Amino acid sequence: MFDGRDIFYYDTKQVTRSAVDKRAHEDRPEVGDLRLDPLTNEWITVAHDRQKRVFLPPKELCPLCPTSNGRETEVADKDFEVVVFENRSPSFAKPKDGWKLAALDGVNTQTPEAAGRAEVIVFSDKHEGSFGTLSLEQMRTVMDAWIDRTKEISMLPYVEQVFPFENRGEEVGVTLNHPHGQIYAYPFITPRTEQMLRVAQAHFEKNKRPLLTDVIAREVKDKVRVITENDHWIAYVPFAARYSFEIHIAPKKFVPDLAELSNEAADAFPAIAKEVLQRLDGVFNIQMAYIAAWHQAPVRTGRDVLGLHLQITSVRRQPGKLKYLAGSESSMGAYIMDLKPEQSAEQLRNVRL
Numbered sequence: 014m015f016d017g018r019d020i021f022y023y024d025t026k027q028v029t030r031s032a033v034d035k036r037a038h039e040d041r042p043e044v045g046d047l048r049l050d051p052l053t054n055e056w057i058t059v060a061h062d063r064q065k066r067v068f069l070p071p072k073e074l075c076p077l078c079p080t081s082n083g084r085e086t087e088v089a090d091k092d093f094e095v096v097v098f099e100n101r102s103p104s105f106a107k108p109k110d111g112w113k114l115a116a117l118d119g120v121n122t123q124t125p126e127a128a129g130r131a132e133v134i135v136f137s138d139k140h141e142g143s144f145g146t147l148s149l150e151q152m153r154t155v156m157d158a159w160i161d162r163t164k165e166i167s168m169l170p171y172v173e174q175v176f177p178f179e180n181r182g183e184e185v186g187v188t189l190n191h192p193h194g195q196i197y198a199y200p201f202i203t204p205r206t207e208q209m210l211r212v213a214q215a216h217f218e219k220n221k222r223p224l225l226t227d228v229i230a231r232e233v234k235d236k237v238r239v240i241t242e243n244d245h246w247i248a249y250v251p252f253a254a255r256y257s258f259e260i261h262i263a264p265k266k267f268v269p270d271l272a273e274l275s276n277e278a279a280d281a282f283p284a285i286a287k288e289v290l291q292r293l294d295g296v297f298n299i300q301m302a303y304i305a306a307w308h309q310a311p312v313r314t315g316r317d318v319l320g321l322h323l324q325i326t327s328v329r330r331q332p333g334k335l336k337y338l339a340g341s342e343s344s345m346g347a348y349i350m351d352l353k354p355e356q357s358a359e360q361l362r363n364v365r366l
């Protein structure tokens with residue numbers, strides 16, 4: 014790209030892509046910092062150079078649409094299937110050689126560069142839609158891009174964890190309406206994953222089975238929170254869901270990450286994802302704002318105990334009512350749910366497709 018970023022085209026057909034990004038060269042923003050919160054030993058990323066980001070541009074100014082009629086966008090070609098490129102305003106970026114995460118030392122901890130990678134994955138060259146409105150074939154291509162990027166990014170020496178996700182809806186902070194997701198690659202294990210890892214490790218030592226396998230077995234046995242399933246995947250509202258509409262989609266056979274999925278499992282994902290997302294929109298017959306987050310095992314540790322699954326959370330409780338992370342959730346990390354998970358599963362199952 015014009016500023017030296019990488020771009021990857023994913024195509025289902027043999028095509029030669031030779032379009033050149035003709036925009037004038039621009040220097041890339043500075044890499045941010047990682048500051049340690051000494052009260053919790055959590056890393057906070059300070060990406061101070063991101064304020065220039067475009068905010069909800071109209072279609073004719075969309076940077077994710079293909080280049081056309083001389084209007085140059087992030088994608089130089091005139092069409093594409095799925096495309097991935099490094100974020101123009103990244104939260105994480107390639108650090109200087111020899112980068113190392115600073116050792117934890119309370120208030121004396123050093124402030125390393127925010128090493129890592131931030132990529133944008135554009136799901137389609139059409140401006141309208143979201144992951145769930147793509148064709149099954151197109152969703153499968155997105156899946157391939159997620160798998161490929163997970164494999165590639167996992168090889169970077171300064172990356173510990175790869176996190177593909179999609180935010181949908183302005184309610185969850187989307188700044189571009191074009192169907193797209195992001196991939197964050199962190200140089201540390203995130204607090205949530207660290208906690209899940211600790212729990213999964215203890216479970217594995219005691220039971221010699223991955224925790225997620227037992228979680229799925231409980232959902233299958235209880236039945237009431239299962240929304241749908243196929244040969245390779247199961248979708249359910251978790252027993253202790255944190256949001257009125259929280260859905261997990263997990264592979265029935267344990268794998269640590271997208272890169273380890275079998276072809277058959279990858280092939281079976283689009284259908285169940287599409288059904289689940291249609292059910293989510295069908296509950297109130299509105300486009301539900303959601304966050305779809307791929308939980309993957311870290312790159313170097315816990316790969317036999319922490320299982321891949323997709324967590325979809327919607328901030329909408331009812332039409333016109335959003336769930337805000339208020340006092341208890343924001344300050345204490347203690348969630349209060351106002352709907353029984355069994356009820357929300359039933360509402361989702363009852364949606365007529």
Ligand SMILES: [Zn+2]
Pocket residue numbers: 072075076077078139140191
């Ligand atoms: Zn667009």
